[in-house]
Amino acid sequence: MSDDPRQLLRAMFDAAVGAAHPSVCLPQHLAKIEPPKGRTIVIGAGKAAASMAAAVEEHWKGGPLEGLVVTRYEHGAPTSQIEVIEASHPVPDAAGREAAKRILEKVQGLTEDDLVLALISGGGSALMALPAEGVTLEEKQAVNKALLKSGANISEMNCVRKHLSAIKGGRLARAAAPARVVALMISDVPNDDLSVIASGPTVPDPTSREDALAVIAKYRIDAPEAVLKHLSSPDCETPKPGDAIFNRVENILIATPQGSLDAAAAVAHKAGYTPCILGDLEGESRDVALVHAGVAKQIANHGQPFQPPVAIISGGETTVTVRGNGKGGRDAEFLLGLTLALEGFGDISAIACDTDGIDGVETNAGAMMLPDSFARAQAKGVDLKALFANNDAFTAFEALGDLVVTGPTRTNVNDFRAILVPKRANGCHAGAAPATASEGLGGQLLRILGLQK
Structure with missing residues (x-):
């Protein structure tokens, strides 16, 4: 597997789709x-x-x-x-x-x-x-x-x-x-x-x-x-x-969506990443993005609940309460929210796509966020915050050249999201201890988000 996060993210998405194809x-x-x-x-x-x-x-x-x-x-x-x-x-x-x-x-x-x-x-x-x-x-x-x-x-x-x-x-x-x-x-x-x-x-x-x-x-x-x-x-x-x-x-x-998440996790594991499957999630795309950003930062800074390199994987179906008049489905909206929440934090990369190949009513399946996405947007004069406020995530990632276009996949197990948190050169935050397996992922997430001591 290539060290290129773009290739790994796409391979994970393809595995998720492939596991749910009727021919399989x-x-x-x-x-x-x-x-x-x-x-x-x-x-x-x-x-x-x-x-x-x-x-x-x-x-x-x-x-x-x-x-x-x-x-x-x-x-x-x-x-x-x-x-x-x-x-x-x-x-x-x-x-x-x-x-x-x-x-x-x-x-x-x-x-x-x-x-x-x-x-x-x-x-x-x-x-x-x-x-x-x-x-x-x-x-x-x-x-x-x-x-x-x-x-x-x-x-x-x-x-x-x-x-x-x-x-x-x-x-x-x-x-x-x-x-x-x-x-x-x-x-x-x-x-x-x-x-x-x-x-x-x-x-x-x-x-x-x-x-x-x-x-x-x-x-x-x-x-x-x-x-x-x-x-x-x-x-x-x-x-x-x-x-x-x-x-x-x-x-x-x-x-099922879980079967597809498992297939993607196997690809990540083979590439040397520890899979962290969050499961099927619902809620506003921008809120779910904030949760994922918090989990990614905790892994990168403190090695909790797992030491990096980690692949955070989730599915389900988020929603978008439309307030603007831009273009973009729930997956692009999630990814733009994640990009803004991280603002180039670390070397984190991500993908968010609909497994049917169509994000909302647009021509793309979703998009990718790379470690330099936020910086490239600034250099190009692309106002990500304004586009986000206008529900115009499609335009944001189109300007960056980071749309994922697959065409119809002829299956559908809903959203697929993956975030790659690589190992930092200087390791995790000093004194941090990874979460124990017995704690359970639910408790880990509550603690990560500051809702449980």
């Missing part, structure tokens, strides 16, 4: 599914849906296939038996609505001898957008756009989406009954909550319409009257845990 993670699970006596209907939604469909076609040994999946524009993959439709993400469009309508039609009228193979991945909630009766696509788009700008987390957004949908929140499973349903799922959510991935079309919904109304009130969303009327009606409620319609439904995780 899907075949072993597909082989365990018993073929049906009747038809096999393949449906799916998400940023990985097309590549999952292609993997199914290559590895399925159970007879003829038919079906339809919907994925994001430019995330398609060649298939011969399963139709692939592309639609808009993160704001739904008419193509997604028509795809969802056709998917719902394909699973209706089946028998107990039939199998519905559902390929579900992150992004499916917006891509498979079939508004509930009485709600128009335009009204659902308005709510979705407002939620995206509000700072609501993915669980909150999907709670609202489920209750405005005719297909999500377990409704797809209800439509497919009495057929057997097996869902192969790639997780892009904290704690791998099956009911949140793509708004859980095959999963019981533990949230309620009252929860959805509470989210709208919490973030002061100016929802259309038809939306509020729909959420106020008991008829909009989703199927709940314990409902008999889920007796013949099996939901299987085939790739």
Whole structure:
């Protein structure tokens, strides 16, 4: 492995993406599914849906296939038996609505001898957008756009989406009954909550319409009257845990954010870095950046919780409360916040990218921060603080030439962040002692951040 931090960071990101690619993670699970006596209907939604469909076609040994999946524009993959439709993400469009309508039609009228193979991945909630009766696509788009700008987390957004949908929140499973349903799922959510991935079309919904109304009130969303009327009606409620319609439904995780973090950690370890995995994190991107900066400084200055060289690795999905009118997704926003928090501190380098290859709605997966990024910005006259205030992280890293551009990866396990803290020439701060393994990382972080003695 090269000593160049840029190459190591990119290799870690590539390993994280590769571990979650359907061609790698899907075949072993597909082989365990018993073929049906009747038809096999393949449906799916998400940023990985097309590549999952292609993997199914290559590895399925159970007879003829038919079906339809919907994925994001430019995330398609060649298939011969399963139709692939592309639609808009993160704001739904008419193509997604028509795809969802056709998917719902394909699973209706089946028998107990039939199998519905559902390929579900992150992004499916917006891509498979079939508004509930009485709600128009335009009204659902308005709510979705407002939620995206509000700072609501993915669980909150999907709670609202489920209750405005005719297909999500377990409704797809209800439509497919009495057929057997097996869902192969790639997780892009904290704690791998099956009911949140793509708004859980095959999963019981533990949230309620009252929860959805509470989210709208919490973030002061100016929802259309038809939306509020729909959420106020008991008829909009989703199927709940314990409902008999889920007796013949099996939901299987085939790739998770943790698996990708582990893959990246293995690359870092091979390069001589001690991996420090913080796990799946939520919160404002700029706040999460401050936490990471604090951890990096503590490692560099005091060798706590680990002696450098250390690779700090995290995933999850942060949020951005949009206050400016700049360009940039949550990963670039995180990295610009980290750059400002460190201001060239030590020889620290970092990467922050979305594993689907698209950070927000821009053309980049994310960006990199190198030890000289802050100095180069000053030399170029790039006002990082002003750009940060305007939510314009894309412009900042574009000016520095530090955007990471991969194109669509055709998978999605959410954000990937890695920070390299190299060994200092003069070692750690005198008298510092590394944290003990028995203390536990949670306690270590609390102490690092000054919240615990």
